[in-house]
Amino acid sequence: MARSGGERANNSSAFTMSGGGELDEIMLPGTGFSAGGGGIYYDMQQMMMMPPPPQSGFGGGGFMELLDASGGGGGCGADFGGYSAPSSLFDLFQSPFPAAANSTVQQLDLPMSSSPAAAESSEVVNNPATPNSSISSSSNEGGNSKNSSKDGNRLKSEAGGGDEEDEDAEEEQDQEKNNSGSKKKLKPKKTKAQKKQREPRFAFMTKSEVDHLDDGYRWRKYGQKAVKNSPYPRSYYRCTSAGCGVKKRVERSSDDPSVVVTTYEGQHIHPSPITPRGSLLAGGGVGGIGHLFAAADPSILPPQHHIHHHFQQQQQLQNAYMLNSAPSLTTTSNTTSATTASIQSAATASFLRDNGLLQDMVTCQMMGNVVEPKEEQRF
DNA sequence: CGCATTTGACCAGCGC
DNA sequence: GCGCTGGTCAAATGCG
Ligand SMILES: [Zn+2]
Numbered sequence: 001m002a003r004s005g006g007e008r009a010n011n012s013s014a015f016t017m018s019g020g021g022e023l024d025e026i027m028l029p030g031t032g033f034s035a036g037g038g039g040i041y042y043d044m045q046q047m048m049m050m051p052p053p054p055q056s057g058f059g060g061g062g063f064m065e066l067l068d069a070s071g072g073g074g075g076c077g078a079d080f081g082g083y084s085a086p087s088s089l090f091d092l093f094q095s096p097f098p099a100a101a102n103s104t105v106q107q108l109d110l111p112m113s114s115s116p117a118a119a120e121s122s123e124v125v126n127n128p129a130t131p132n133s134s135i136s137s138s139s140n141e142g143g144n145s146k147n148s149s150k151d152g153n154r155l156k157s158e159a160g161g162g163d164e165e166d167e168d169a170e171e172e173q174d175q176e177k178n179n180s181g182s183k184k185k186l187k188p189k190k191t192k193a194q195k196k197q198r199e200p201r202f203a204f205m206t207k208s209e210v211d212h213l214d215d216g217y218r219w220r221k222y223g224q225k226a227v228k229n230s231p232y233p234r235s236y237y238r239c240t241s242a243g244c245g246v247k248k249r250v251e252r253s254s255d256d257p258s259v260v261v262t263t264y265e266g267q268h269i270h271p272s273p274i275t276p277r278g279s280l281l282a283g284g285g286v287g288g289i290g291h292l293f294a295a296a297d298p299s300i301l302p303p304q305h306h307i308h309h310h311f312q313q314q315q316q317l318q319n320a321y322m323l324n325s326a327p328s329l330t331t332t333s334n335t336t337s338a339t340t341a342s343i344q345s346a347a348t349a350s351f352l353r354d355n356g357l358l359q360d361m362v363t364c365q366m367m368g369n370v371v372e373p374k375e376e377q378r379f
Numbered sequence: 380c381g382c383a384t385t386t387g388a389c390c391a392g393c394g395c
Numbered sequence: 396g397c398g399c400t401g402g403t404c405a406a407a408t409g410c411g
Contacts, residue, residue, distance in 0.1 A: 220383060222384090222402095223385095223386085223402070223404080227401095228400075234401090240382090
């Protein structure tokens with residue numbers, strides 16, 4: 001619905017993260033805030049290559065602490081344990097600000113290639129966890145049962161492919177290639193050379209009744225598939241702005257149906273279409289890290305309370321997402337905490353990864369702090 | 380009428 | 396090499 005329903009509905013209450021799975025997702029240990037949080041995944045390598053990083057460098061403060069879990073090995077998942085305060089990371093992510101306090105870090109400058117092992121996609125997940133919420137995350141394994149094959153789909157196909165590459169420019173080549181059959185698909189597929197390079201991705205989990213939270217951008221759904229161990233389907237969305245290839249996928253956790261996992265891939269090359277009034281939108285800054293948004297809901301602050309108003313929630317989301325662009329400024333607001341936090345985590349993760357500190361996954365949890373829902377935040 | 384969603388088919392990577 | 400599976404395309408359909 002976008003248009004139609006667009007994206008407007010959302011109620012989020014809490015975020016958490018999920019585990020990843022088999023990829024290289026990195027999860028950091030979380031930091032706790034007040035309440036909600038969001039998880040994010042980020043691909044560092046890619047992100048670094050993207051635009052933003054030039055001079056700034058993310059600094060990190062003590063993320064290390066965060067990672068306590070690092071050795072997890074594979075499974076990870078759920079436990080997020082510790083948490084630390086995020087304090088200084090904000091800057092890091094937001095932009096080139098010299099970091100604040102501790103910056104340690106480094107950088108990101110790495111040539112893109114530096115990725116050790118995992119190259120495909122590493123993502124960082126950050127979760128905000130709510131103390132109460134129990135999401136577990138990850139993994140699935142459990143068996144869950146139902147596989148569902150119902151859906152309309154038949155289950156048979158799926159796979160991934162390559163995806164896009166950069167925003168613009170695609171390879172021009174159109175190829176018609178086989179069309180002979182005239183079936184439907186004709187996929188260009190680029191040469192093999194490039195293979196799949198995915199864009200940075202980050203995911204977060206939110207507690208919401210509706211999938212697809214409104215993050216301020218307009219999305220067009222282009223697919224839906226049944227998820228392997230879950231009764232719930234996964235939906236694929238693409239940003240409708242011309243030239244912007246940002247994608248996002250939304251799925252509901254099989255463990256907790258109330259939790260929605262949203263994964264963003266890529267960065268928007270345009271400001272968000274709707275300007276959230278209450279939130280800050282950085283103007284145009286497209287460059288940032290992608291847009292991470294974490295939703296913080298005030299409503300959730302109290303441990304498990306019910307959700308109060310949607311309004312607020314919405315605002316929070318917006319707030320959150322705003323960061324994405326934020327290159328510019330942000331200074332003023334301190335309100336961004338939640339979001340920032342998320343970002344931070346992401347950064348952290350990346351940072352770590354760069355350094356090789358993190359290779360497995362670390363789980364991280366964060367909670368979002370919420371700011372006030374008022375319009376003051378605006379920018 | 381235009382655009383978003385729906386939905387089955389197709390593709391490509393990966394594991395066995 | 397086969398089959399599974401994630402991801403995407405695109406025709407058909409629905410809705411504002
Ligand atoms: Zn976009």
